[in-house]
Amino acid sequence: EAQVTQNPRYLITVTGKKLTVTCSQNMNHEYMSWYRQDPGLGLRQIYYSMNVEVTDKGDVPEGYKVSRKEKRNFPLILESPSPNQTSLYFCASSLIGGEQFFGPGTRLTVL
């Protein structure tokens, strides 16, 4: 089944404790992206990647890192999480110029 998977789905952590949210797609898509969803703001793009080893900042990149060492994986790294990063995170992938497919979301709480 074609899909985008994210892990973990739910995470509660404390300020400053490094964490990684994984994202994987099995559709051989070049493009992958991370968004955060906050009430009243819709989805805002954090980082995106047009292909392996090619990443760029979205609208709200501060406090996040990404890497794209393999085509299928695009992990999101929070080196030192803070409470304002409490949010619902979505990973998405697509062919260049195509419809974006979204993962199920990761709900992160930073205490």
Place this chain on the structure above:
Amino acid sequence: AQSVTQLDSHVSVSEGTPVLLRCNYSSSYSPSLFWYVQHPNKGLQLLLKYTSAATLVKGINGFEAEFKKSETSFHLTKPSAHMSDAAEYFCVVSDRRYNNNDMRFGAGTRLTVKP
């Protein structure tokens, strides 16, 4: 710069009555426009998309939207609401100069369907 405004944060309808979710967009170039739906505790699912072909776009589950360039609108409609339509809906604009990968989301409209 491109942007999207969803004119209603919450819409409530009765089952069997029409649905109208309003979206206005701003784009310097020919846009692509999308509607996504998010059911509670689920990811986003594409309902329909406009990418410069027919201005009236039909999507899944009986939804459709009409691209009106003169009004810069892309409203989502459905003739008869079903209880399963209760969800959050996002209007999205993207710039075809960047291969549609620079997507801008509206703030969302929560649709409630009353029995």
